[in-house]
Amino acid sequence: MSSDQDHLKQTDTEKRFEFKKEESSAFKAEKGLTEETIRVISEDKDEPQWMLDRRLRALKQFHEMPMPDDWPGAPDLSEVDVDEIVPYIRPDVETRGGVDDWNDLPDEIKDTFDKLGIPEAEKNALSGVGAQYESEVVYQNMQERWEEKGVIFCDMDKAVREHPEILKEYFMTKAVPPSDNKFAALHGAIWSGGSFVYVPEDTTVDMPVQAYFRMNSDGMGQFEHTLIIAEENSEVHYIEGCSAPKYSEFNLHSGGVEVFVKENAHVQYSTVQNWSKNTYNLNTKRAIAEENATMEWVSGSMGSKATMLYPSTILKGRGATDNHITIAFAGEGQNIDTGAKVYHNAPDTKSTIESKSISKDGGRTNYRGLVHISDGAENSSTSVECDALMFDNESTSDTMPYMEIQESKVDVAHEATVGKIGDEDVFYLQSRGLDDDDAKQMIVAGFIEPITEELPIEYAVELNRLIELEMEGSLG
Amino acid sequence: MSTQVHANLTREQVEQISADLDEPEWLTETRVEALEALDDLDMPDVIRTPGRDWTNLHALDFETLVDPLNAAEDKDRVSDEGIEVLEWSEALAEHGDLVEEHFASVVDPEENYLTALSTALFSAGTVIYVPEGVDAEDVKIRTQMNSRSLFNYTLVVTEESSSVTILERQSTGDDVEGERYYSGIVEVVAGENSRVQYGALQNLDEETYNYTLKRGHADTYATVDWIEGNIGSRLTKSSVETYLKGDSSETKTVGAFFGHDDQHIDIAARVWHQGEHTTADLVTRGVLDDQARSVYEGVQDVGTDAWDTSSYQRENTLMLSDESEADASPKLIINNHDTEASHSATVGQVDAQDLFYMTSRGVHPQVAKNMLVEGFFVPVLDEVDVDELRDDLEELVAERLRE
Numbered sequence: 001m002s003s004d005q006d007h008l009k010q011t012d013t014e015k016r017f018e019f020k021k022e023e024s025s026a027f028k029a030e031k032g033l034t035e036e037t038i039r040v041i042s043e044d045k046d047e048p049q050w051m052l053d054r055r056l057r058a059l060k061q062f063h064e065m066p067m068p069d070d071w072p073g074a075p076d077l078s079e080v081d082v083d084e085i086v087p088y089i090r091p092d093v094e095t096r097g098g099v100d101d102w103n104d105l106p107d108e109i110k111d112t113f114d115k116l117g118i119p120e121a122e123k124n125a126l127s128g129v130g131a132q133y134e135s136e137v138v139y140q141n142m143q144e145r146w147e148e149k150g151v152i153f154c155d156m157d158k159a160v161r162e163h164p165e166i167l168k169e170y171f172m173t174k175a176v177p178p179s180d181n182k183f184a185a186l187h188g189a190i191w192s193g194g195s196f197v198y199v200p201e202d203t204t205v206d207m208p209v210q211a212y213f214r215m216n217s218d219g220m221g222q223f224e225h226t227l228i229i230a231e232e233n234s235e236v237h238y239i240e241g242c243s244a245p246k247y248s249e250f251n252l253h254s255g256g257v258e259v260f261v262k263e264n265a266h267v268q269y270s271t272v273q274n275w276s277k278n279t280y281n282l283n284t285k286r287a288i289a290e291e292n293a294t295m296e297w298v299s300g301s302m303g304s305k306a307t308m309l310y311p312s313t314i315l316k317g318r319g320a321t322d323n324h325i326t327i328a329f330a331g332e333g334q335n336i337d338t339g340a341k342v343y344h345n346a347p348d349t350k351s352t353i354e355s356k357s358i359s360k361d362g363g364r365t366n367y368r369g370l371v372h373i374s375d376g377a378e379n380s381s382t383s384v385e386c387d388a389l390m391f392d393n394e395s396t397s398d399t400m401p402y403m404e405i406q407e408s409k410v411d412v413a414h415e416a417t418v419g420k421i422g423d424e425d426v427f428y429l430q431s432r433g434l435d436d437d438d439a440k441q442m443i444v445a446g447f448i449e450p451i452t453e454e455l456p457i458e459y460a461v462e463l464n465r466l467i468e469l470e471m472e473g474s475l476g
Numbered sequence: 477m478s479t480q481v482h483a484n485l486t487r488e489q490v491e492q493i494s495a496d497l498d499e500p501e502w503l504t505e506t507r508v509e510a511l512e513a514l515d516d517l518d519m520p521d522v523i524r525t526p527g528r529d530w531t532n533l534h535a536l537d538f539e540t541l542v543d544p545l546n547a548a549e550d551k552d553r554v555s556d557e558g559i560e561v562l563e564w565s566e567a568l569a570e571h572g573d574l575v576e577e578h579f580a581s582v583v584d585p586e587e588n589y590l591t592a593l594s595t596a597l598f599s600a601g602t603v604i605y606v607p608e609g610v611d612a613e614d615v616k617i618r619t620q621m622n623s624r625s626l627f628n629y630t631l632v633v634t635e636e637s638s639s640v641t642i643l644e645r646q647s648t649g650d651d652v653e654g655e656r657y658y659s660g661i662v663e664v665v666a667g668e669n670s671r672v673q674y675g676a677l678q679n680l681d682e683e684t685y686n687y688t689l690k691r692g693h694a695d696t697y698a699t700v701d702w703i704e705g706n707i708g709s710r711l712t713k714s715s716v717e718t719y720l721k722g723d724s725s726e727t728k729t730v731g732a733f734f735g736h737d738d739q740h741i742d743i744a745a746r747v748w749h750q751g752e753h754t755t756a757d758l759v760t761r762g763v764l765d766d767q768a769r770s771v772y773e774g775v776q777d778v779g780t781d782a783w784d785t786s787s788y789q790r791e792n793t794l795m796l797s798d799e800s801e802a803d804a805s806p807k808l809i810i811n812n813h814d815t816e817a818s819h820s821a822t823v824g825q826v827d828a829q830d831l832f833y834m835t836s837r838g839v840h841p842q843v844a845k846n847m848l849v850e851g852f853f854v855p856v857l858d859e860v861d862v863d864e865l866r867d868d869l870e871e872l873v874a875e876r877l878r879e
Contacts, residue, residue, distance in 0.1 A: 390813030399808035408795035412823035
């Protein structure tokens with residue numbers, strides 16, 4: 001094992017996430033959500049009129065749309081009162097759009113990201129890094145060699161100012177319109193921060209780019225927007241990490257992610273989410289894949305009080321491929337409702353969904369997924385596999401797949417299993433000298449291995465470490 | 477909801493139906509309560525995904541479909557030694573207490589709009605009573621519907637260590653101008669260590685809308701098995717359900733459907749594991765041709781106290797036409813970790829290699845395809861223990877393939 005991995009192994013992961021900083025901000029919006037709030041945020045960002053108009057339109061849709069609370073077994077969102085959250089906090093950083101040197105950050109913010117290990121990772125394994133603190137990106141940097149090739153990696157506010165034509169065309173118009181669901185509409189109204197990634201034709205960004213999102217203040221909402229456009233024959237891997245310390249009030253994270261994978265391009269989007277256990281994590285993520293394009297979603301949902309997340313891919317071009325890999329781990333008091341959606345809208349398209357969930361100490365996981373094959377999407381194939389592991393009788397594990405098949409020349413398969421952690425397996429490992437905890441950890445690590453295999457080694461180690469912490473019951 | 481019928485239904489009509497059957501007061505009251513509840517009840521749940529309802533029951537024009545006082549049917553009941561297979565008024569006269577004890581104990585009349593409508597208006601009914609230790613076979617109930625609407629009710633009660641095999645068939649007789657509505661509710665109360673096998677073959681004409689709810693309660697060591705064949709009707713909304721209440725109880729559901737033209741077949745197989753050491757096996761196979769559409773929901777619900785549960789579910793759909801649609805949602809809801817549960821679902825077409833092999837042996841392509849479709853049903857047909865039902869189902873499949 002390399003020294004980097006040792007370093008990660010030795011870090012006290014719990015301490016890395018669970019620390020709080022004094023609130024110190026340059027601008028903090030009032031609690032609640034009114035037209036006035038939106039105008040104030042937009043003005044503080046110095047946005048063009050068209051973006052303000054889109055925000056106001058989304059706000060109107062938000063007020064008109066119902067809460068997603070009539071789904072069977074869905075998390076209880078009754079506590080989520082948007083009038084109780086602080087929608088926008090601009091941290092006290094002079095350079096809008098983020099500095100490009102960690103040393104230019106105020107000490108408490110720099111210290112935060114140091115503890116999270118972001119600058120260290122940047123040096124070793126990443127092409128570019130963005131870091132968001134509260135509502136704004138505070139650090140953004142990419143290796144020069146990518147800039148020279150025309151790759152853009154910047155914060156969204158900057159993108160609105162500098163690339164208005166692209167933004168007008170792609171921002172919440174095609175992939176995630178505000179009308180998609182109530183929280184997409186909320187996002188459209190008060191989004192702030194996030195990354196814009198643009199990869200030109202025939203360009204392969206060989207090391208991942210990463211954005212890290214940190215909420216520090218009590219009772220705030222974070223609504224970052226990520227827009228990725230991968231032009232023909234390009235390739236990029238985007239990683240997002242999320243965390244927040246735990247407070248008594250609820251926090252709300254409602255991000256929006258839009259990915260455009262052009263002809264023959266390849267995008268991987270990986271998330272390791274470790275929000276504090278008072279956070280409601282309600283995201284909308286969607287990709288549109290053109291001819292022969294490949295979209296891959298890798299998601300690890302470890303944190304949050306409640307998560308509702310169903311990354312979706314529209315396979316629009318002939319021969320497009322989608323792969324979903326998802327892990328959910330729900331401990332005490334957590335309800336992780338996650339899954340995948342795939343629309344096969346063209347012939348010869350292919351999708352695979354692999355879901356692993358673990359529930360423990362009264363936690364609740366639910367796989368909720370949709371595969372839709374449209375009439376005319378000949379020779380499409382889809383394979384869905386869901387496996388759930390349960391630790392105890394207080395926990396719950398649900399599996400709710402939906403399949404809509406309107407084309408006969410297809411190959412559709414869905415499989416799911418649920419079971420407890422095998423007593424025999426534990427006994428075997430114990431007889432080899434492992435104690436009960438270590439044996440169970442090893443079994444869980446084996447259970448999710450197909451997924452950790454897909455992650456860069458730093459993240460795989462991180463994910464395993466988080467799971468170990470969960471198993472020790474030492475978090476939250 | 478403008479399509480609902482109850483604005484035109486009266487208490488007098490319901491009392492009339494009850495009086496014609498010479499019913500006791502408690503039952504008349506239950507019917508009237510169900511009628512009065514209609515206002516506040518919703519249609520049975522249907523699956524919803526973003527932007528669509530998989531089955532739209534609100535579009536049904538119940539006002540023209542329901543004709544409460546003119547129900548007509550031909551019923552043929554075949555009994556076996558030692559048990560009672562009684563028509564409704566007879567059952568009330570001879571086993572009034574038994575009926576009062578079990579009626580509505582499994583299906584709450586006010587569960588949804590259609591169960592309440594059925595409870596208020598049913599005029600055709602059968603009670604099957606199997607005393608302790610008696611084994612009965614070849615019970616048959618054939619119902620031929622001869623009116624605009626027919627509401628049918630069936631109650632099965634098996635005492636300790638008894639067993640019974642029941643075959644129910646629905647078809648349509650005399651032509652009625654326009655569309656019609658069939659509604660059937662089946663309650664099965666399976667006593668300790670008893671076994672009920674309930675087979676149903678629905679072959680209503682394709683002008684008929686069909687709502688059926690069959691539900692059983694299985695006591696300790698009891699087995700409730702269902703065979704559910706759906707061939708006919710214009711639209712079917714059917715659910716076959718078992719509550720495994722007693723320890724070591726079991727259920728097996730075998731389903732088969734074949735939709736063609738613009739038939740809409742919405743079927744569900746559901747099981748609730750409540751006792752310990754319970755086992756469920758749900759197997760469904762269906763074929764779709766033309767513009768037919770199928771909706772399948774499977775539910776395996778394992779309760780907190782259901783230790784040592786085994787639960788399996790399989791659903792396979794074969795699509796013969798590009799205009800057809802197959803929707804499926806097999807669900808697992810697991811609240812006890814001491815569970816081994818799995819489900820699988822597939823959708824596909826006739827295997828091209830199989831077809832090629834057979835045509836290369838000189839079999840005409842259409843004949844080869846038909847053989848493969850018949851072969852597709854074999855795994856479920858093999859599970860059907862009732863010979864008559866299996867033969868009839870095979871015959872109906874073959875007939876449809878010849879069309």
